[in-house]
Amino acid sequence: MEISIGLLSVLITLAIIHIVQAQEQLGFISLDCGLPKNETSPYTETQTGLSFYSDENFIQSGKTDRVQANLESGFLKPYTTLRYFPEGIRNCYNLSVEMGRKYLIKASFLYGNYDGRNIAPVFDLYLGPNLWAKVDLQQVNGTQEEILHTTTSNSLLICLVKTGETKPLISALELRPMRTGIYTTQYGSLKNLFRMYFNKSGSRLRYMKDVYDRSWAPFVMNEWTQISTALEVGNSNAFVLPADALQNAAMPTDSSAPLTITWNLENRDDQCYLYAHFADIQDSQANDTREFDILLNGQHLYGPLVPYKRNVNTISSGSGITCKGGGCNLELIRTNRSTLPPLINAFEVYTVILFPQSETDESDVGAIKNITSSYGLSRINWQGDPCFPQQLRWDALSCSNKNMSMAPRITSLNLSSSGLNGTIAAAIQSLTQLETLDLSYNNLTGEVPEFLGKMKSLSVINLSGNNLNGSIPQSLRRKRLKLYLEGNPRLIKQPKKKFPVAIVSSVPVAIVASVVIVVLFLVLRKRNSTIVEGIHLPPRTSTENDTFANKKSKRFTYSEVIKMTKNFQRVLGKGGFGMVYHGTVKGSEQVAVKVSQLSTQGYKQFKAEVDLLLRVHHTNLVSLVGYCYEGNHLALIYEFLPNGDLKQHLSGKGGISIINWSTRLRIALEAALGLEYLHIGCTPPMVHRDVKTANILLDENFKAKLADFGLSRSFGGESQESSAIAGTHGYLDPEYYRTGRLAEKSDVYSFGIVLLEMITNQPVINQTSENCHITQWVGFQINGANILEIMDPKLPKDYDINSAWAALDLAMSCADSSSSKRPSMSEVIQVLKKCIACENSGIRNNRGLEKT
Numbered sequence: 001m002e003i004s005i006g007l008l009s010v011l012i013t014l015a016i017i018h019i020v021q022a023q024e025q026l027g028f029i030s031l032d033c034g035l036p037k038n039e040t041s042p043y044t045e046t047q048t049g050l051s052f053y054s055d056e057n058f059i060q061s062g063k064t065d066r067v068q069a070n071l072e073s074g075f076l077k078p079y080t081t082l083r084y085f086p087e088g089i090r091n092c093y094n095l096s097v098e099m100g101r102k103y104l105i106k107a108s109f110l111y112g113n114y115d116g117r118n119i120a121p122v123f124d125l126y127l128g129p130n131l132w133a134k135v136d137l138q139q140v141n142g143t144q145e146e147i148l149h150t151t152t153s154n155s156l157l158i159c160l161v162k163t164g165e166t167k168p169l170i171s172a173l174e175l176r177p178m179r180t181g182i183y184t185t186q187y188g189s190l191k192n193l194f195r196m197y198f199n200k201s202g203s204r205l206r207y208m209k210d211v212y213d214r215s216w217a218p219f220v221m222n223e224w225t226q227i228s229t230a231l232e233v234g235n236s237n238a239f240v241l242p243a244d245a246l247q248n249a250a251m252p253t254d255s256s257a258p259l260t261i262t263w264n265l266e267n268r269d270d271q272c273y274l275y276a277h278f279a280d281i282q283d284s285q286a287n288d289t290r291e292f293d294i295l296l297n298g299q300h301l302y303g304p305l306v307p308y309k310r311n312v313n314t315i316s317s318g319s320g321i322t323c324k325g326g327g328c329n330l331e332l333i334r335t336n337r338s339t340l341p342p343l344i345n346a347f348e349v350y351t352v353i354l355f356p357q358s359e360t361d362e363s364d365v366g367a368i369k370n371i372t373s374s375y376g377l378s379r380i381n382w383q384g385d386p387c388f389p390q391q392l393r394w395d396a397l398s399c400s401n402k403n404m405s406m407a408p409r410i411t412s413l414n415l416s417s418s419g420l421n422g423t424i425a426a427a428i429q430s431l432t433q434l435e436t437l438d439l440s441y442n443n444l445t446g447e448v449p450e451f452l453g454k455m456k457s458l459s460v461i462n463l464s465g466n467n468l469n470g471s472i473p474q475s476l477r478r479k480r481l482k483l484y485l486e487g488n489p490r491l492i493k494q495p496k497k498k499f500p501v502a503i504v505s506s507v508p509v510a511i512v513a514s515v516v517i518v519v520l521f522l523v524l525r526k527r528n529s530t531i532v533e534g535i536h537l538p539p540r541t542s543t544e545n546d547t548f549a550n551k552k553s554k555r556f557t558y559s560e561v562i563k564m565t566k567n568f569q570r571v572l573g574k575g576g577f578g579m580v581y582h583g584t585v586k587g588s589e590q591v592a593v594k595v596s597q598l599s600t601q602g603y604k605q606f607k608a609e610v611d612l613l614l615r616v617h618h619t620n621l622v623s624l625v626g627y628c629y630e631g632n633h634l635a636l637i638y639e640f641l642p643n644g645d646l647k648q649h650l651s652g653k654g655g656i657s658i659i660n661w662s663t664r665l666r667i668a669l670e671a672a673l674g675l676e677y678l679h680i681g682c683t684p685p686m687v688h689r690d691v692k693t694a695n696i697l698l699d700e701n702f703k704a705k706l707a708d709f710g711l712s713r714s715f716g717g718e719s720q721e722s723s724a725i726a727g728t729h730g731y732l733d734p735e736y737y738r739t740g741r742l743a744e745k746s747d748v749y750s751f752g753i754v755l756l757e758m759i760t761n762q763p764v765i766n767q768t769s770e771n772c773h774i775t776q777w778v779g780f781q782i783n784g785a786n787i788l789e790i791m792d793p794k795l796p797k798d799y800d801i802n803s804a805w806a807a808l809d810l811a812m813s814c815a816d817s818s819s820s821k822r823p824s825m826s827e828v829i830q831v832l833k834k835c836i837a838c839e840n841s842g843i844r845n846n847r848g849l850e851k852t
Helices: 005-024 362-375 426-430 501-505 509-527 542-549 558-564 600-615 646-651 661-681 734-739 744-760 774-782 801-814 825-840
Strands: 029-032 051-054 063-066 081-084 090-096 102-110 122-127 130-136 142-150 155-162 172-177 189-197 224-228 248-252 259-264 272-278 292-296 299-305 313-316 327-334 346-353 397-399 410-414 436-438 460-462 482-484 530-532 535-537 571-574 579-585 589-597 624-630 633-639 696-698 704-706
Touching: 090 172, 102 155, 122 142, 130 142, 248 259, 272 327, 299 313, 362 410, 362 426, 558 579, 558 589, 558 624, 558 633, 600 624, 600 633, 646 696, 646 744, 661 696, 661 704, 661 744, 661 801, 661 825, 734 744, 744 774, 744 801, 744 825, 774 801, 801 825
Parallel strands: 029 051, 410 436, 436 460, 460 482
Antiparallel strands: 029 172, 063 081, 090 155, 102 142, 102 172, 122 130, 122 155, 142 189, 189 346, 224 248, 259 327, 272 313, 272 346, 292 299, 292 327, 397 410, 530 535, 571 579, 579 589, 589 633, 624 633, 696 704
C-alpha cells in the first residue's frame, strides 16, 4: 500500500498532537458519569480536547441514564449522561491519587428531567468523612462544585449521600493535579467562588487554553475600558494563566477613578483568598508611569504596584481575610505620581472550606478491604470512610473518636452470621487497635490462628457456631480475655494432660461423684443462659420459650433475614431498636425488617413487641410477618408500608407531599381506632406508651397503622404502677411522668399531641419560642380566636372551619394535664367521625377564607 508524502505528514502530525495531549493530561482524571458501556471510552471531547472515561470502574453502585433529548445540545457531552443512586444512603467514588498533592476537584450535576418526573433531587456531597456541599437541584437545573484540595492519602473518596426521598445523581467528576507552591493556605481547602478574565466578547476559557483546566469567565463592567494586545505576554510564574486572559485587561474609563470590583460571600463569616493577575499590555510613552495601590474594604492590601511590561505579576492576599457583613470591595487606586490608570487582567476569589474530620487510619482501611475481599463480602452501605461520619459508619464496625485531627481506628469488628467461609483471615491482625472481634455463626474452618493471641488490644473474641478444629493457642489462654468457642465440635478446648494412674485410682468415689454433679450443674446452667460479648442475659423462662415455640411458622433464621434483605442492601430508616431494611419474602411480598444486635434493653423491647403482635390483629395496627431470634441477632419482620410515616408527610421534606385536611382527619380516626383496640379489644388490655407521628405509618392508600410496640405494657383496672417511665419527650403524659402510674389515658394524652401536630404542623418542642410546648403555643393562639393563625399554613384554605375548630377542641381536651378530664379513645373516635362528616358534607363554611 502506498501512502502519499502529504497524507503521511498529516498522520504524523495528528499522532504528535495526540501524544502531546496525552502528556499534558498526565494525572488528569476525567469521568463521564453514566457513560453507557456500549459507547466509546475513552473519547475526546471536541471543545476542550479532554479525554473522558466511563466511571463504571470507579464505583460499585448506581444506575445510568441521560438528560432529556431536547436539552442535550445545550451542554458538553460529559454532562448529558448521569449516574443516579436509587439504593443505599451513601454511594462513593474511589479514586487513586498522589498523597500530599494539591488537586483541583470538580463535581458536576445536571438533572435534565432524565426520569420525566420533574422532581429535582436534593442531597449531600461528601469528601471522605467530611461534608463538602449541599446540592440542591430544585433551585437550579445544573450546578458544579469545585475545590482546591491537598490529599491526605493515596485514595480519594467522593460520596453522594441521600438526605430525603429524592435520588442523588452526578454527571461528571474531574481531578486536575496542580503545581506545588500555588494556592497555598494556612489551613483548610479552597472553594471556588469565581474566576474571571476581562474581555467583553470572549468565551469561557478551559483546557487546552488553561493547562490546569481552570474555568475563566469573561467579564467587563460598563464603566471600564477593555484593552488588548496581539503580542505575547510573559507567563513565567507557576500560576500559568491562559494566554487569552493575559492578552486582555480592563481599566477605568475615567482615568482618575479607581477600578472597583465588588462581591458578596455566601456566608458573612467566610474567609477568602484573593489572587489578582496583572500585566501591562498597553502601548504607552516612555515617560508614562502606571502605579497603583490595592485596597480591600478600605484597608491597604498591597502596593504601590507597578505591573510588569507584558509579563505577568500575581498578587495574592497571602492569608484568609474576612469582609465585614459578607460584602467585599476591592479597589485599585492610582498613586499621585502615576500618569496612567490602574488595570487588571484576571482575578480569582476562593473561600476557605474546612474538612476537620481525619480519614480512618489508612492501614485499618486497607485491612478491612482485605478482609472484605477475602470473604467476598458486598454490602451497599460499605462505601466511603468506614468510621465517619458517625451516622454513616459501616454497620459492622465501631471506631475510636478521641480527636477529630487524629485518624480514627477500628476498635470492633462484628461479622457474626455473615455467611463467611474459609479460614480466619490473616488481614485481621492488621487491625492493631481492635478490642472486640465477633466471627460467630459462620462456616469458618481451620485452626484458631496464633496471631489472635498476639493482638494485645483484643479483649473479646467470639468464634462460636463455626467448624473450627485443632487446639486453642496458649497465647489465647490469658486473663481478661473473653473467649467464646461454643458450637465448634471439632475444637479441642482443653490440652490433654497425663495423670499418674496411681493417683487416679486412689481418688475416692465420693469425690468423683461430687465433681460430676458440679460439672452437670454448670453445664445445665450454661445451657439456660446466653453469653454474648460479655452481656449475660437472664435464663429464658418456659413462658418465653412457649411464646416462640408455638409460633414456629412466624420464625425466620438469620440467614433467611440476610437473604430477604439482599444482605441489608436498602435502608428504610433507623429507630431506637435498630436499623430498618427493605426486604421481600415468598418472592414478592414486601416487608420492613427491623434489625438489632442483642442487648438487655433491646431484648426486652423485642420480646414485648413479638408477644403483643403475635396475639393481636387489627387493620390499624402494623402486622408482624415474623421474627428472628438466633444467637445474638434479633429481627422483626413487618408488613411494608410504602408511604412511610406521618411525620415525614407533615414536614414535607424530601419532596413528600403535604396531605390535605380531610386526609389528616381520616388518618387521625384510623390511628384512634388502633389505640381503642389496644385499650379495650385486647386481653389483657394494652397501653402503647409511645404514640407519636413517627409511629403512625401509611400504606399505599394512606391508610394509617400504629407501629413500634416495644414499649407497650398491659394494665389492669384503671391504672397500675409501671416499673420505668417510658415514652418520647413532648408526647409523654405529664401525670404519668409524675406518678409513674400507667393508664390508658396516657395514650390519650400522646394522641392529643399528635392531633395538635396534624392541625398546626408546629414542632412539639420549640426551644426558640417562649411557649416552647405545642400545647402552650396553641393555648396562646386560641386567645386570638383566629383558626387561620393556628392551622397549618401549608394547607390549602379550603377546609371547613367548623371541623377544624372541633378537631382543635378535641386535641386540647386529650392533652389536658389531668387524666380525669381527658376523653376515652371511644369518645375521641365519635368526635372525629363528626369532624369528618362535617368536612364531607355539602355545607362549606368559610372555605377559601384568607387573612387580609
